[in-house]
Amino acid sequence: xxxxxxxxxxxxxxxxxxxxxxxxxxxxxxxxxxxxxxxxxxxxxxxxxxxxxxxxxxxxxxxxxxxxxxxxxxxxxxxxxxxxxxxxxxxxxxxxxxxxxxxxxxxxxxxxxxxxxxxxxxxxxxxxxxxxxxxx
Amino acid sequence: xxxxxxxxxxxxxxxxxxxxxxxxxxxxxxxxxxxxxxxxxxxxxxxxxxxxxxxxxxxxxxxxxxxxxxxxxxxxxxxxxxxxxxxxxxxxxxxxxxxxxxxxxxxxxxxxxxxxxxxxxxxxxxxxxxxxxxxxxxxxxxxxxxxxxxxxxxxxxxxxxxxxxxxxxxxxxxxxxxxxxxxxxxxxxxxxxxxxxxxxxxxxxxxxxxxxxxxxxxxxxxxxxxxxxxxxxxxxxxxxxxxxxxxxxxxxxxxxxxxxxxxxxxxxxxxxxxxxxxxxxxxxxxxxxxxxxxxxxxxxxxxxxxxxxxxxxxxxxxxxxxxxxxxxxxxxxxxxxxxxxxxxxxxxxxxxxxxxxxxxxxxxxxxxxxxxxxxxxxxxxxxxxxxxxxxxxxxxxxxxxxxxxxxxxxxxxxxxxxxxxxxxxxxxxxxxxxxxxxxxxxxxxxxxxxxxxxxxxxxxxxxxxxxxxxxxxxxxxxxxxxxxxxxxxxxxxxxxxxxxxxxxxxxxx
Numbered sequence: 001x002x003x004x005x006x007x008x009x010x011x012x013x014x015x016x017x018x019x020x021x022x023x024x025x026x027x028x029x030x031x032x033x034x035x036x037x038x039x040x041x042x043x044x045x046x047x048x049x050x051x052x053x054x055x056x057x058x059x060x061x062x063x064x065x066x067x068x069x070x071x072x073x074x075x076x077x078x079x080x081x082x083x084x085x086x087x088x089x090x091x092x093x094x095x096x097x098x099x100x101x102x103x104x105x106x107x108x109x110x111x112x113x114x115x116x117x118x119x120x121x122x123x124x125x126x127x128x129x130x131x132x133x134x135x136x
Numbered sequence: 137x138x139x140x141x142x143x144x145x146x147x148x149x150x151x152x153x154x155x156x157x158x159x160x161x162x163x164x165x166x167x168x169x170x171x172x173x174x175x176x177x178x179x180x181x182x183x184x185x186x187x188x189x190x191x192x193x194x195x196x197x198x199x200x201x202x203x204x205x206x207x208x209x210x211x212x213x214x215x216x217x218x219x220x221x222x223x224x225x226x227x228x229x230x231x232x233x234x235x236x237x238x239x240x241x242x243x244x245x246x247x248x249x250x251x252x253x254x255x256x257x258x259x260x261x262x263x264x265x266x267x268x269x270x271x272x273x274x275x276x277x278x279x280x281x282x283x284x285x286x287x288x289x290x291x292x293x294x295x296x297x298x299x300x301x302x303x304x305x306x307x308x309x310x311x312x313x314x315x316x317x318x319x320x321x322x323x324x325x326x327x328x329x330x331x332x333x334x335x336x337x338x339x340x341x342x343x344x345x346x347x348x349x350x351x352x353x354x355x356x357x358x359x360x361x362x363x364x365x366x367x368x369x370x371x372x373x374x375x376x377x378x379x380x381x382x383x384x385x386x387x388x389x390x391x392x393x394x395x396x397x398x399x400x401x402x403x404x405x406x407x408x409x410x411x412x413x414x415x416x417x418x419x420x421x422x423x424x425x426x427x428x429x430x431x432x433x434x435x436x437x438x439x440x441x442x443x444x445x446x447x448x449x450x451x452x453x454x455x456x457x458x459x460x461x462x463x464x465x466x467x468x469x470x471x472x473x474x475x476x477x478x479x480x481x482x483x484x485x486x487x488x489x490x491x492x493x494x495x496x497x498x499x500x501x502x503x504x505x506x507x508x509x510x511x512x513x514x515x516x517x518x519x520x521x522x523x524x525x526x527x528x529x530x531x532x533x534x535x536x537x538x539x540x541x542x543x544x545x546x547x548x549x550x551x552x553x554x555x556x557x558x559x560x561x562x563x564x565x566x567x568x569x570x571x572x573x574x575x576x577x578x579x580x581x582x583x584x585x586x587x588x589x590x591x592x593x594x595x596x597x598x599x600x601x602x603x604x605x606x607x608x609x610x611x612x613x614x615x616x617x618x619x620x621x622x623x624x625x626x627x628x629x630x631x632x633x634x635x636x637x638x639x640x641x642x643x644x645x
Contacts, residue, residue: 023469023470024469024470024473025469025473025474026470026471029471029473029474029475030471030474030475030477030478031474031477031478047197047201050201050373051207054504055206087469087470090469091468091469091470094468094469099216099567102545103217106464106465107209109464109469110464110465111464112464113460113463113464113467113473114197114200114460114461114464115197116460117197117459117460117463117464117477118195118196118197118198118460123459123460126459126474126477126478126480127478127481128433128458128459128480130314130315130316130433130434130458131314131434132312132313132314132315132322132323132434133281133282133284133312133313133314133434133435134281134282134311134312134313135312136312
């Protein structure tokens with residue numbers, strides 16, 4: 001864990017965001033990258049480091065909402081759920097009929113995935129080789 | 137001289153003839169003409185100064201963090217909040233736009249004259265300015281060599297359906313088709329204004345301050361007398377030094393969001409219309425999967441268009457973004473996410489943009505002292521957007537797409553052209569469509585009376601003799617096309633007006 005290198009998240013947020021990113025982009029599957037090389041939470045944290053205080057407050061608030069909202073209906077925090085439960089829960093956010101809920105989650109998903117898919121190792125894994133059509 | 141925060145070691149005090157706030161399309165063109173006429177010009181730009189040496193090293197996501205305001209996530213709030221990307225750099229949004237160039241449509245210029253009383257701005261009047269701009273920024277047609285397959289497949293579909301289409305005009309010299317126009321052209325092939333109007337103004341002796349935020353505007357006896365602000369550390373955003381400018385004339389060119397914002401923040405209430413009448417071009421992206429490899433990120437992202445429905449206010453223009461920008465929206469969470477990522481090379485995308493006739497928005501100073509944007513997207517305009525989605529879907533199927541994703545919540549991706557009918561048989565709520573918008577205009581519109589407009593036909597503020605506005609905010613209505621040529625052309629025309637009337641405008645004593 002690279003908590004020392006974190007600029008925005010603390011240990012607690014790191015744990016929650018780790019659970020969120022692991023659910024959005026589960027390890028394994030169609031391609032894999034070495035988690036020692038690519039830490040999605042660290043990428044996410046470093047990406048948002050120059051946001052305004054207000055924006056960071058909003059992001060922290062959303063992350064804590066994702067963590068604690070299931071306490072109301074499932075009596076369990078997000079990080080205490082099984083991977084299957086987490087996926088079902090976050091799919092509930094992603095596919096929510098409530099526009100605001102859907103879009104708040106989209107914000108977190110976008111920031112996490114933008115950072116993740118910007119990484120060289122990930123780009124290589126998905127065979128993304130940006131090139132110009134006319135070479136120098 | 138161009139100064140960045142690195143070059144400045146003490147508070148800045150300037151006493152120029154003209155101070156221009158903002159260095160985008162309107163500010164840069166204005167600076168060039170005014171300095172070329174021998175006036176002493178100072179330009180203040182809040183963003184940093186970047187050229188290909190810097191942004192060619194940025195990945196797209198990093199470019200969004202550095203070259204855009206709010207990471208590209210400036211939002212217009214309303215029933216359906218809409219993202220409105222804005223640039224923040226010397227060169228403004230021209231650094232991160234697609235480079236697409238259109239002259240102002242004749243019908244729009246006629247409408248401005250008839251409905252808003254805008255004088256001397258007919259197609260004939262504007263012709264020399266259009267020509268000047270097109271020469272300066274090197275407007276040329278997208279060449280087939282750099283169009284890329286994303287543009288080609290859409291053209292193939294439009295041709296099969298007999299729909300009018302073509303290659304767009306863009307401001308490029310020796311475009312390599314790198315697919316990165318929106319993140320700073322890595323070869324500086326795209327002729328954003330920091331590569332032409334700004335260097336030209338610098339040659340004429342203008343001084344451009346990057347990382348310089350204008351904050352307070354002082355008005356005394358009906359004239360702007362002072363602009364105060366800060367020199368900002370680009371890395372931390374912290375204030376380094378103070379900035380005071382005492383100009384004879386002020387030009388605000390901060391764009392249709394920040395121009396009304398800075399004026400309202402300073403209680404400069406030029407007209408009840410200031411900050412109102414915001415138009416944007418609401419847009420959606422339609423994606424399609426093909427068996428063939430598209431590699432849409434290679435080639436000019438916005439290279440071709442379909443204008444078969446332009447008379448209805450529906451324009452279809454190319455749009456493609458690299459995976460780190462596209463996948464976060466397109467790919468669902470879970471295992472499927474990586475599967476979609478692996479298929480990205482087979483994806484094609486095209487944009488649908490509508491001209492907002494009945495919709496309207498407003499810019500105000502928010503409770504957090506930042507611009508607060510609201511936008512009411514009218515149902516008539518929304519219907520046009522849905523029709524545009526249907527047209528784009530039809531074109532993709534005609535081009536051989538396997539599936540088409542209309543980007544609408546609650547509607548599954550289309551697997552055959554028959555599915556498109558759902559757009560008209562099912563209820564499509566506005567909040568189900570993931571929208572973006574571009575080209576904010578109209579918040580300080582031209583006209584001849586203070587009750588209905590903010591500036592006169594030449595951009596001079598009603599009620600203040602030495603304040604001009606030069607950006608997209610002065611346009612009374614949506615253009616229906618990309619606005620950079622219009623903004624620059626009006627800036628040239630209005631700068632000429634200032635030069636011709638400088639005695640009256642400057643010597644008020």
